[in-house]
Amino acid sequence: MSVPLRVLTLTEGFFAGGARILHSEVVGGLHARGEQHHSILAIASRARRDSTVQHMAADPRYRALRAAGVAITSLGKTAGAAPHAPHAFSSRQLRAASRAIAAADVVLTLKEQPLGLLLALDDAMMLPARPVVTCLHRSDPEHSGDAVAWLADGVRRRIVTAAVSCARSTDAAYAPVLGDSRRHVVDNGIDLSRFRPSITRGDDPLRRELGIPDDAVVIAYAARFDAMKDPELFLRSVAAHRRAVPDAHYVMCGAGMTRDNPRLLEMLATVGDDHVHALGIRDDMPAIYRAADVVALTSAFGEAAPLCLLEGAASGAVPVTTDVGDAARLVAGIGIVTPRDPDAVAAAWRRAVDERRVFTGAALAARGRLGRDRMIAEYAAVIAEHRGRLRIAA
Structure with a gap:
């Protein structure tokens, strides 16, 4: 029996938002298939956004993934309007992140915001050599603040191996930033067992x-x-x-x-x-x-x-x-x-x-x-492709 591919997701944290819902569906679905073993490292354990304070442990995606056996750890920061810059990480946090990445075969980042952490690790010569696939979910890089510059820097330094966009508009918008990195488009999908119409009309x-x-x-x-x-x-x-x-x-x-x-x-x-x-x-x-x-x-x-x-x-x-x-x-x-x-x-x-x-x-x-089944299968293929590329290069 082959050993499951170890995949680590780097994310800002767990808080309300379509990209986090979508990525949680991907991680949960891939982990359940058994061919990949997924874990998550969250930069923040809580978020102050949109006039609310959202705690990681209270998030339904966090709870569902933990229940499914996905290991989740956090660097303990607080997410806000701006992502954490490379200089914002302590030595302890960099060591913890380096260990988590070293234990993976492939790294995913949920959007470009966590790339500040990878740049910090690279600057400190603590970044393990792993393929990094950035998952993109916007159609306006200019509204990502400093994070889009971190993505460009990550591409230039050959930290970012590839990108997966959830829409054609996303792929087109980020193409100038991604340069010659491998680009994939995987359309979003949803859990049709949850989202279904009512059987009868009335008395809702x-x-x-x-x-x-x-x-x-x-x-x-x-x-x-x-x-x-x-x-x-x-x-x-x-x-x-x-x-x-x-x-x-x-x-x-x-x-x-x-x-x-x-x-x-x-x-x-x-x-x-x-x-x-x-x-x-x-x-x-x-x-x-x-x-x-x-x-x-x-x-x-x-x-x-x-x-x-x-x-x-x-x-x-x-x-x-x-x-x-x-x-x-x-x-x-x-x-x-x-x-x-x-x-x-x-x-x-x-x-x-x-x-x-x-x-x-x-x-x-x-x-x-x-439905999400097609989406999960396409993500599985992209991740497996980049694991293979690392072995060839080695």
Whole structure:
């Protein structure tokens, strides 16, 4: 019997976000196959982001991976708005990271932010010779701050062996930075056993919890409170939509999407908030989507292949999105792309509800391409390829 390939993921930490959800699905799926043995080194054990403090041990992805046998350790830092620069690591933290990398055959980094740690190890001559595959999940490198420069430096120093992009728009955006590094595109996939439509219509438990009538239109918005997601456009669209559909309800989920966030309260005051449910971070997103008629995305930039669109469509909600990243390609035939205008967004929501039967039928037929099994198999092949390259080079 062959020994499983040892794969280490370097990540900023565990906190709410589509890229971390997606990567956790990849790691958990690959580990369960048995051909690879995965572990994770998190730079931070907690995060201050989007008006919230999120602790690693409370994160559902952390708990699920630990339960699946994935070893997770942390350098104990606190993640914030900016990633940790190479000079931010102590000698003790560098030694711990060096030992973890030395125990792996292949290293993955979740986005480019953890590359500051690898540069610090290289500067200290403590970086073990291992292939490094950077997993990229944005379509706007310019909004990654210093981290994109760390990626370019990592490529120049031959630390970064390859990159996996979750969308064609990501691959194209990062191509100038990646130079002659190997590039792969693996489309996102989701767990179809979790994200599935309701069997019957009516008496939905989440609607009952929130006091939403069975026949009311529900628009779900799954996003953190960040300029990239443009919650202001969403709420201006809510105001436009309510003029035509006064009994509609709007469910907002994600970090910072609570009434404890003063900036969100200011925005809500301008649109009327009696039908807006600001729920914050939720662990029951399948139930949110099943209760909704529409899953909305109003992002202004940065998106690559937004998971909320796939998850919502697989759960019976119609995706309506602005044209960012690969969103238009993802929802082709199963959803609507709208201009970045409140009246246009509101009109798209109304059309989605009117034609919901057609869109959900198309999404049901497309479930095969939405699933995660194909994605996990493609990641497995990429990782195995770069293990092989290291052995040839040696």
